[in-house]
Amino acid sequence: MIYLHSLGVFTAVVTLLTIFLLLAEKYLADYGICEVSINSGERIFEIDGGGTLLSALSENEIFIPSACGGKGTCGYCKLAILSGGGQVLPTERPYLSRREIRSNLRLACQVKVKEELELHIPEELLNVKLYKSEVSSSRDLTYDIKEVCFSLLEPNQITFRSGQYAQVLAPGPDGEVFRAYSISSPINVSDSVELNVRLIPGGIASTYLHKLKVGDPVTFTGPFGEWRLSEDPESELICVGGGVGMAPMKSIVYSLYHRWPQRVCWFFFGCRGTDDIFYLDEFRELQAKHPNFHLYYALSDMKRGQEWDGEKGFIHLAVDKYLEPGTKRQAFLCGPPLMIEAVTAILHEKGLSNAEIFYDKFD
């Protein structure tokens, strides 16, 4: 009997507290309708106050990049709040530099909408859309990397720049999460999107993407990213990738030769052993058609019994070996942090400035 009483009393107290809190929230956290104005009135919407800015924006189909799903741990959802929004919160400080704070940047996932807000969002992000698609193909590239292709359903066209990425919506144990993947298909293909996905043990999105079958529905937002290819046909391109850092490079190389068959491109790809090599045959085919395409794969950690007659050692050594300094160039790097640092140092020696080097570090 005492157990029953205990349980009853405990439930009653907790229920009362909950009801009380819900009532309090209804009256206390009611900030009324707030107006949010974007890019000096270019777009205006009204929303019930109290929620975060990030969710308010996504309800109004403005998709700000966010990899952590609004937990305030990735620092991607930065945007400028020109008026309203209060002071920078302690939870935002670690992700904002002094300069960014001075130019009114905030993390959209931490700012709550409590009053009228005036925002500045780059034009590009306003073009980001939510795409519904279905898997059109999925194949193994290596033992842990898959190439997954989605054909677009709604909207059925996408325009993006090479090197940009999409955020795939994946079901996780604590609700849906967005994860960023670089688009590997060339920009002249506008009705589908291709990704290279490495299976990370325990990874929410990579496990989900690896299990997808042809015909499965997939939702993603995009395109995001700051990479810009030089339009100057004289400028040479350097692409350095490691592992799934292949994806943006494949998009860049194929888009480049689709538009400028004569342009010079140096492509360096680092892997460990021969079982990590992929897309080599496709690139050799491309090389046969375009003599200005220079292709180097380097293996750093070959296992016993593997044979390879190409470059050996880490990829930055190959970059150092083949590039002559003094040409006008632009570089795109994608891979693990150590690779990026090593290659950036070499590129500086070869005369490239930071503005000419674009990179994406895997953290």
Place this chain on the structure above:
Amino acid sequence: MSEIHPLVILLAAVLTNNILLSNFLGLCSFLACGKQLDTAFGLGAAVTFVTVCTTIINYLIYHQLLLPMGLEHLQFIIFIAVIAGFVQLVEMVVERFSPSLYYHLGIFLPLITVNCAILGASLFMIIREYSFWQSAAWGLGAGLGWALAICLIAGIQQRLRFSSVPKPLAGLAITMIITGLMALAFMGFTGMAKIQ
């Protein structure tokens, strides 16, 4: 039931039986937030407010509900639930009416939920069999005592920044030593009033 005047209990809770310096309860937020005097003051005020209110609510729940039904064993879980709920309420009120205080306390407010000094105050009230007014005084005193301690350490730490602390002792270590010294100093008050 003890026959001590509530005012004596109030004074004793602040000085002779300071919940932080004699029982070492609520040390985590004491160490985390005792660096800036204004933050310490804000947090101290919030803790005082929550302690007073929760001891009163918990007193009523215990004596009106749990004791008559013979459910004293539920005190821990119920007290914690009440404290957690009440902190949520305080957080909403502060966010609504004092954005600047909310900004300063921001992430520390939810910390109050797990401040053991607050649960400790409620439990001591039961153990020492206080009456209603004694409990209220005890809650207020415990909160004020905690606030006093954190304000003192914040003041000391602000000055400490200009002194050259031996490197191995810098940071938390010196704070712990200072807390110990403060506890020793407060022990000097023992004997002025006895409440247990």
